[in-house]
Amino acid sequence: MAETGRLKTDPLFLGLTRPPMMFGVSYMFFALNLLANMVYMINSSNIIGMVLCICVIHAIGFLLTRHEPLFIQLYMIRGQKCMKCRNRSFHNGTNSYDAF
Structure with missing residues (x-):
């Protein structure tokens, strides 16, 4: 048993x-x-802007990956399985799968 009270990984x-x-x-x-x-590069024809965007977005992704390596897959699954219904405004902002 660990004396520090922490789990060993x-x-x-x-x-x-x-x-x-x-x-x-x-x-x-x-x-x-x-x-x-x-x-972005096709629409703007700006290679320097594309390189800067790649670096900034990659740095954000790197920081998020340090916390949770599968964060992009988790958000994709959340979008597939937990979509909001069109009629949620009728039910106080909650999802309702009623046909009415």
Whole structure:
């Protein structure tokens, strides 16, 4: 039993549960960042702005990944499973799946 009162963690467990990473963020976040910035570059034709946006968004993703490595996948699942209904304004802001 640990005398400090803290749980012991195994580094192997953390390594097995982390998603594949590229430059400190998950592949999913990296791909979404690149796609969004490619669309920005196509619309604005500004390469310097694209590089700055990639760096800023990647830094934000890096900080979020340090807290929760699967944050982008969790938000995607939340968007798929926990969508808001169109008639939520009739039921005090809660989801109601009633046809009326």
